[in-house]
Amino acid sequence: MDDMNDTGSFLAAYDPRAYDPVAVTVDVVALTIRDAELQVLLVRRGEQPYLGSWALPGGFVRPRTGPEGERTEEDLAQAAARELAEEAGPQLRATHLEQLGSYGAPGRDPRMRVISVAYLAFAPELPEATPGTDAADARWTPVASLSLPGRPLAFDHARILADGVERARAKLEYTPLATAFVREPFTISELREVYETVWGEKLHPGNFHRKVLSVPGFVESTGGQTETGGPRGGPRAKLYRRGDATLLHPALLRPASEEAARP
Amino acid sequence: MDDMNDTGSFLAAYDPRAYDPVAVTVDVVALTIRDAELQVLLVRRGEQPYLGSWALPGGFVRPRTGPEGERTEEDLAQAAARELAEEAGPQLRATHLEQLGSYGAPGRDPRMRVISVAYLAFAPELPEATPGTDAADARWTPVASLSLPGRPLAFDHARILADGVERARAKLEYTPLATAFVREPFTISELREVYETVWGEKLHPGNFHRKVLSVPGFVESTGGQTETGGPRGGPRAKLYRRGDATLLHPALLRPASEEAARP
DNA sequence: TTAATAGTGTCTTTGAGACATTATACT
DNA sequence: AGTATAATGTCTCAAAGACACTATTAA
Numbered sequence: 185m186d187d188m189n190d191t192g193s194f195l196a197a198y199d200p201r202a203y204d205p206v207a208v209t210v211d212v213v214a215l216t217i218r219d220a221e222l223q224v225l226l227v228r229r230g231e232q233p234y235l236g237s238w239a240l241p242g243g244f245v246r247p248r249t250g251p252e253g254e255r256t257e258e259d260l261a262q263a264a265a266r267e268l269a270e271e272a273g274p275q276l277r278a279t280h281l282e283q284l285g286s287y288g289a290p291g292r293d294p295r296m297r298v299i300s301v302a303y304l305a306f307a308p309e310l311p312e313a314t315p316g317t318d319a320a321d322a323r324w325t326p327v328a329s330l331s332l333p334g335r336p337l338a339f340d341h342a343r344i345l346a347d348g349v350e351r352a353r354a355k356l357e358y359t360p361l362a363t364a365f366v367r368e369p370f371t372i373s374e375l376r377e378v379y380e381t382v383w384g385e386k387l388h389p390g391n392f393h394r395k396v397l398s399v400p401g402f403v404e405s406t407g408g409q410t411e412t413g414g415p416r417g418g419p420r421a422k423l424y425r426r427g428d429a430t431l432l433h434p435a436l437l438r439p440a441s442e443e444a445a446r447p
Numbered sequence: 448m449d450d451m452n453d454t455g456s457f458l459a460a461y462d463p464r465a466y467d468p469v470a471v472t473v474d475v476v477a478l479t480i481r482d483a484e485l486q487v488l489l490v491r492r493g494e495q496p497y498l499g500s501w502a503l504p505g506g507f508v509r510p511r512t513g514p515e516g517e518r519t520e521e522d523l524a525q526a527a528a529r530e531l532a533e534e535a536g537p538q539l540r541a542t543h544l545e546q547l548g549s550y551g552a553p554g555r556d557p558r559m560r561v562i563s564v565a566y567l568a569f570a571p572e573l574p575e576a577t578p579g580t581d582a583a584d585a586r587w588t589p590v591a592s593l594s595l596p597g598r599p600l601a602f603d604h605a606r607i608l609a610d611g612v613e614r615a616r617a618k619l620e621y622t623p624l625a626t627a628f629v630r631e632p633f634t635i636s637e638l639r640e641v642y643e644t645v646w647g648e649k650l651h652p653g654n655f656h657r658k659v660l661s662v663p664g665f666v667e668s669t670g671g672q673t674e675t676g677g678p679r680g681g682p683r684a685k686l687y688r689r690g691d692a693t694l695l696h697p698a699l700l701r702p703a704s705e706e707a708a709r710p
Numbered sequence: 711t712t713a714a715t716a717g718t719g720t721c722t723t724t725g726a727g728a729c730a731t732t733a734t735a736c737t
Numbered sequence: 738a739g740t741a742t743a744a745t746g747t748c749t750c751a752a753a754g755a756c757a758c759t760a761t762t763a764a
Contacts, residue, residue: 416735417741419744421742676762717761719756719757723753733743
């Protein structure tokens, strides 16, 4: 406690060790679309517990040593971005990062009381490289394959992932975040593929096209068009970049969302 | 660390004190509607830091001693409910409690690194009693009065409160949670007053009435009606209870939400 | 009697969705 | 040529909102 005395005399009455130790970790649900599938970044654990299991990238919130040798503390979002960069390599640049929620059920980590602050990240499809070039064993995994039995995720990461996927699905409805999954410039069809992949449903191409262009600030024309037509024919498509809207008005509602409302 | 040896040999390699101490608190944004105003439960701090300031009810996540003397740990939501009960007294029964988010910016607590997991609670108007009968100095405060200068909330609680209010406003749109602010049975007009108070906008009574009844599972008729008409005249109103819907389809969108979408 | 409120009816406008059509580009 | 796709047009239906109207109750 001696190193805290300079921040105020009232600290003398405060003893953090009066409580059981509580650790805080930051875990990241990083989603991308690869091979027309929704995929999540997973790392293979190199230590106990759950040694050898796949887990979400993450780690303990920790102090950092700055350039002058001073110790600064990370903001939670910074910690999430750092974990992502360490595990996925520098070629991944997430275009969106938001807090998902915190998970602190007793016993979720057998070592001690651990509160995990989960973040949700969206990234466009990587050009080629596999993640983890400079990191440990990390890879993109189709989310759908994880609902199969056989290799459960470590800790309660399956639950965190499920919450992240559901958050992503909901956010595509009323925010322009689908554009975070594509590289600029993009076509309306590429944007539609994002929706179809995340929602797991085919959308009507014509209606989707007109709808996207009718929402103010969703996308913005670049004036250009693709070099070639589609791989199986068709005209060249116009190119767009992200617009300045932060919310979609009106929203793009999921077709199937009717049923989930009643128990 | 000796008391942890029985959970696995790998624990020997794990030392929580290798990290700086991190504390986890749970804070609650408890909202209700009193006197036609949106109000939040605040407590006056009895210790440093921010001694004498108003703050959100909350406290450290801590182990509890069970009836057999064994030590059990609280789930985060349990901790939030406990804090609420301790500070507001037993007469308050929150009809809704959900996680709002976590706040862990460095320096937000001058004592040490503190991560706060914030919860959002909705409660119906209390019959009479003021909170804090058995607790410390606690009171309901109009949210609007807190934007005035002069008595800022402790820590970053103003920010947490703002996030909670915005979450509440958004949730009224697509969930039936407005019913969490009223006692059953309730009238459509009482429900409309909830919307008008939280959103800060007058709604069209006739259209609102028809709209609420047209959403499946929002409310359910009790068959009864009020004993008397309104205080200034009018017929007696039919009574309703909460329906079984968890999401509103179609949603009740805010009138003004157009503008906030563009920067 | 006057005023306020509950509840319903009607009309207009907007948007979602089904479907059709035209133009373009690949095989 | 045949096929697939981009982009637009048309039609129908659902829903939001403005407004009107009746019935009921308190002051």
